[in-house]
Amino acid sequence: MFISRYDNSKIAIWWRSLDKLILFLSLSLLLIGISLNFLSTSTIPSEKLYESRYILFYKHFFFSVIGLAILLSFSFFDNEKIKKIGLIFFFVFGISLILVHFIGVDVKGSRRWLNLFFFRVQPIEFVKPFLILIIALILNKEKISIKLRFFITIPVILSIIILLLAQPDYGQSLLIITIWMIMIFVSGISLFFITSAGLIILGSMVFVLFLFKEKFFYIFDRLISWSSSLKISYQSEQALNAIMSGGFFGKGIGEGILKEKVPEAHTDYVMSVIAEEYGIILIALIILVLLFLIIRIFISANNSNDIFNKTTLIGLGCLLIVQSYINLGVTINILPSTGMPFPFVSYGGSSIVGSCFIIGIILSITRKQL
Numbered sequence: 001m002f003i004s005r006y007d008n009s010k011i012a013i014w015w016r017s018l019d020k021l022i023l024f025l026s027l028s029l030l031l032i033g034i035s036l037n038f039l040s041t042s043t044i045p046s047e048k049l050y051e052s053r054y055i056l057f058y059k060h061f062f063f064s065v066i067g068l069a070i071l072l073s074f075s076f077f078d079n080e081k082i083k084k085i086g087l088i089f090f091f092v093f094g095i096s097l098i099l100v101h102f103i104g105v106d107v108k109g110s111r112r113w114l115n116l117f118f119f120r121v122q123p124i125e126f127v128k129p130f131l132i133l134i135i136a137l138i139l140n141k142e143k144i145s146i147k148l149r150f151f152i153t154i155p156v157i158l159s160i161i162i163l164l165l166a167q168p169d170y171g172q173s174l175l176i177i178t179i180w181m182i183m184i185f186v187s188g189i190s191l192f193f194i195t196s197a198g199l200i201i202l203g204s205m206v207f208v209l210f211l212f213k214e215k216f217f218y219i220f221d222r223l224i225s226w227s228s229s230l231k232i233s234y235q236s237e238q239a240l241n242a243i244m245s246g247g248f249f250g251k252g253i254g255e256g257i258l259k260e261k262v263p264e265a266h267t268d269y270v271m272s273v274i275a276e277e278y279g280i281i282l283i284a285l286i287i288l289v290l291l292f293l294i295i296r297i298f299i300s301a302n303n304s305n306d307i308f309n310k311t312t313l314i315g316l317g318c319l320l321i322v323q324s325y326i327n328l329g330v331t332i333n334i335l336p337s338t339g340m341p342f343p344f345v346s347y348g349g350s351s352i353v354g355s356c357f358i359i360g361i362i363l364s365i366t367r368k369q370l
Helices: 010-017 020-041 043-050 055-075 079-103 124-139 146-165 170-186 191-211 217-227 234-246 270-278 280-303 307-331 349-365
Strands: 105-107 110-116 119-121
Touching: 020 055, 020 280, 020 349, 055 349, 079 110, 079 124, 079 146, 079 307, 079 349, 119 349, 124 146, 124 170, 124 307, 124 349, 146 170, 146 191, 170 191, 170 307, 234 270, 234 307, 270 280, 270 307, 280 307, 280 349, 307 349
Parallel strands: none
Antiparallel strands: 105 110, 110 119
């Protein structure tokens, strides 16, 4: 994109101040996700659900366009505006998370989705980026002591965790606790406070798990299946077989059979579908692009002297990498199944839009001061 150095239009200033590497790497992942959904990952599930190969792709493409618009729009905001907008979006999406409990859609024993006209959305995917913003804002309040800041973040986190446990969604709960602990550690809170708070919250979650065994039976089932050396779940077995059969270069576009055998292949096990048809080489490329993106985000965080910028960037960067690790861990059976999508690549409108919110906020914060 050629823009004269003498051009002082809003677009020109935006382009010169933008972290173009973060934008390029993010758009690369978004395009990879769109391409793979069109060629492979969502075609068979789409046929089974809608008797058309491309309905799921059309939905994925629609949400990708919405996500791209959000990503670019947020990248125009400065720090002060992103803070104000972050507060508004957190409360709006927080209300939608509450509404899930009353008017949400039950799927396989969990109520995590809202029906929105012709689409189904998962509010927690939209809440997570702005929850990180809120935590960073609290940790940036220099007029109050650092310990008090830490204690103020606890009820904020607990409110979201309680809403998630009511669905129930233990995977997202553990993800949020992990990111929160990383952020408060980076802000300078002592390891003693972090460990104590983490153990208390995790202990409470375990207590709730056993207290309401019937509500959380699926978690026990997944844990038993995963931890048993003699028993491996059907999905995990098929996913591992798909990876091994794909080899280095894969079987070829459309030649995979995993998406015909496993219902969640285009979401939870998308990387296995890709490995089977395109080989380990494409998986390595996707992971490499993601790692370059994360490294770039962490470098920006390290170069920042602002607590808000630093904690937000580290929180959002860790959110991307931990989600990816969980998805890959489930794929190769080193973690129990959690339903965690791979950012930008897995099918799912909420996940795509949530990932674009993350990158939009990051681009806003990393803009250079001209």
